[in-house]
Amino acid sequence: MPGDTNRHLRRAREVGFVIIEMNIPVIAAVNGVALGAGMGLAICSDMIVASKNASFGLPEIDIGLMGGVRHTMRVFPQGLTRRMVLTGWRVPAEELYRRGLIEACVEPEELMDTAMEIARNIASKSPAAIRLAKRAINTVETMGLKDGYRFEQNLTVEMTRHEDSKEAMRAFVEKRAPVFKDEL
Secondary structure (H helix, E strand, O other), X not given: OXXXXXXXXXXXXXHHXXXXXXXXXXXXXXXXXXXXXXXXXHHHOOEEEEEOOOEEEOHHHHOOOOOOHHHHXXXXXXXXXXXXXXXXXXXXXXXXXXXXXOOEEEOHHHHHHHHHHHXXXXXXXXXXXXXXXXXXXXXHOOOOHHHHHHHHHHHHHHHHOOHHHHHHHHHHHOOOOOOOOOOO
């Protein structure tokens, strides 16, 4: 039914926007096929790690549907997006890694360890800085160069007022790991 289709599409769209707009990083760990809306949700994350078993595709052309074009064009080159959309080609994770479009392509048994290693690295940073960095990433993506850079510099000024910034600078000078008090 059209009403059910609209509800389903709206739900998938809104979940994607929630992932993008979160003020904490999201890492997609893909082990298998990520097709259509599944691929859309993966590319809404901040980064993707995948197993060598993974593939990504937009099979909508083969099943009488449309979708995923705009999100895919945010992340993938135009030619690859067009090939995926127009042919339904499923791109192996190794190919996306080769092209620099995903962060890692590992053996299936290494997938979660790889994702968690990246997550632990992020978690070691200032929570305030992570929130501002996510805000910068999300905001400047659709801005022109000058406006985007100005926005980012304003966030830098905001960050320098935060205690975490002062602690990071002290720790750097003292050659020690910073101890941040702010929590995500």
